[in-house]
Amino acid sequence: MRNAVEQMQERVPGRLEITKEGIVHDMGSPAGPHGLTAVRVSRRLEKAMPEELVAHTGTPDVEGPSEGIMRHPDVMVIAEADMEVEGSFDPRTLIAAIEVVSRSNPDxxxxxxxxxxxxxxxxxxxxxxxxxGTGAVLSDIHPTPSGPRYATRKEFVYGEDVTIGEWAITTQDLPLYA
Structure with missing residues (x-):
């Protein structure tokens, strides 16, 4: 499936990702409220985190070949040293994955x-x-009969501070879709 995604990606707008269910086409645009949210969250995190960590908004993907999953988080909290690899990042090196909900495919x-x-x-x-104008922080992976799941969910409303890993950032002035 990875080869098919790589071949199709050049010819289709948006991003293609591989899930357990197949290929997902996210038409989300990096511009507008989506991209601005990712940039503001990234910048705020980088101000709060130690210098050796980054809130990365670029490529590559995160891939778990044994699971057959390739995803591209909007923001990845990762040690700069763990970025020194060819190809996709190892998902086990991520401290956090951050997504801005796409207007076209929120599920x-x-x-x-x-x-x-x-x-x-x-x-x-x-x-x-x-x-x-809301969100959630999910953590504490635990086993379930249908596979690993997050055990803890902390919801927030834009305007509140949110804690991501060890770092709190404000959600003030994050844009909304019109």
Whole structure:
């Protein structure tokens, strides 16, 4: 499936990702409220974190080949040293994956990634939803009969401070979709 995604990615807008259920096409644009939210969250985190950590908004993907999953978080909290690899990042090196909910496919963030990220071993998953001005921090992976899941969910409303890993940032002035 990875080869198919790589071949198609050049010809289609948006991003293609591989989930346990197949290929997901996210038409989300990096511009507008989506991109601005990712940039503001990234900058705020980088001000709060130690210098050796980054809140990365670029490529590459995060891939768990044994799980058959390839995802591209909007923001990845990772040690700079763990970025010194060829190809996709190892998901077990991420401290957190942060997603800004896509207007075109919100279930990708609220359902599919909520299932895939604990399966990949990403300890913290944060969702910012510009549709509603709310979000959630998910953590504490635990086993369930249907696979690993996050045991703890802390919801927040834009305007409140949110704690991501060890660092608190404000959600003031995050844009909403019109």
């Amino acid at each position: 990708n963030d609220w359902v599919s990634k909520m299932r895939d990220y604990p399966l990949l071993g990403i300890p913290v998953y944060v969702i910012f939803d510009p549709r509603t």
